[in-house]
Each structure stands twice: as C-alpha cells, then as structure tokens.
Amino acid sequence: DIVLTQSPDSLAVSLGERATINCKSSQSVLYSFDNKNYLAWYQQKPGQPPRLLIYWASTRVSGVPDRVSGSGSGTDFTLTISSLQAEDVAVYYCQQYFDTPQTFGQGTKVEIK
C-alpha cells in the first residue's frame, strides 16, 4: 500500500499568517499516461464530514477560497493557506487515489496561535 506521511502533525499559526502542510508519499502518484498527480486534500471540522479542497494535487474545488492552494509532484506535496482565517481551524488530510487501496495521510491539525 502507498503510505502518506503528513508533517507536521499539528501547527498553530497566527491569524493572517501562512500555514503549510506537507504530504510525502512512499511512491510516486504521478501517472505518466496523463501527467496527473493522483492526490487530493480534504478539510475536516469537528463533528463534520470531510470536505474536498484540492484534487489532481493543485486543482481547487469551486467555492474554496483562493488563499488555499496545493502544489507538488511525484512524492512530495504541499497544502498552503496563505493567510489563515478563523474558519480554517480544522484537520487536513491528503489522499492518494493512484492505487488501490486509496490511502490517507494521518492528518494535520491546524489551530490559531
């Protein structure tokens, strides 16, 4: 199975500052046939289901604020929140859908400093 390791496990960021979450895959999730990275990012707030933020590593879902962005390729990926807002407090997960079983990272908890 592909293992996704997120770092850090948690981070506290001041309002308006940048939050950066990393996701490292145990093998490449870049499919050479279509040159797409099969990686997504989700946000989960307490008591709620996850919400898709980013897919194909960098495609933002409609309605997701443009302060949220995804980058990276192959085995190393980053989710960046450029200016943290109170509503961004949540746990964030990366997911690979390159291979079965689909796997998720362990999650990164983002809090306000």
Add this chain to the structure above:
Amino acid sequence: EVQLLESGGGFVQPGGSLRLSCAASGFTFNSYAMSWVRQAPGMGLEWVSNISGSGGGNSYTDSVKGRFSISRDNSKNTLFLQMNRLRVEDTAVYYCAKEGSGGSYIDSWGHGTLVTVSS
C-alpha cells in the same frame, strides 16, 4: 445539490452483522463510482471499499475482504455495505462518499452513520 444520507448503523456484538444503506440524490447516480470511508473515534480516515457506477467492479481494503460486501441498486439510487463477522476494530463512523469524475477523489460525503462493535 448532491445529498448522501446514510442509515443502518448501530450497536452490534463481535461476530454480528449490519447492513448500511446510503440514499443518493442530486446527481446521476449510475454515472459515478461510490465509496465507503470510515473513521474510528478520534482517529483519521480509512477507505473501506468502492464500487463502479455500473456495479460491475469493486475493491476492498485488506482488513475487510471476505467480511464486507459493497453493492448498489441504481434503480433506487442506493448504495449498500453488508458487514459480516464484525470486529471491535470495525467501530467507526462510516461515510458514504461519491467519487469524482475521472478520478477516485471524493467530491461529496454523507454525514456518516456510527457503527459500534462491542461486547
């Protein structure tokens, strides 16, 4: 608007069975693969199983193979998960999830149904 409404969760003893259902609306159900994803209390997300739009293909995570069976009734826009020989470690919120177009990212989630396996 996509809506996914799970039902069927509850309390069951180890070795028992449950059947989860997910009523879908707001999209062309038979055009999309569907997944079940679970989350144990206080833990992260774990993909359990998925099924193609036609129902002709499915996959499972290793820990549930031979015990769980995914199916769908496209005439009723409903997804199912039959869970047999349940274990304590199967305790989790089970989310019904719609996969995206062209890839198995999950673009819509239900609110989940809690399955508790305990003696």
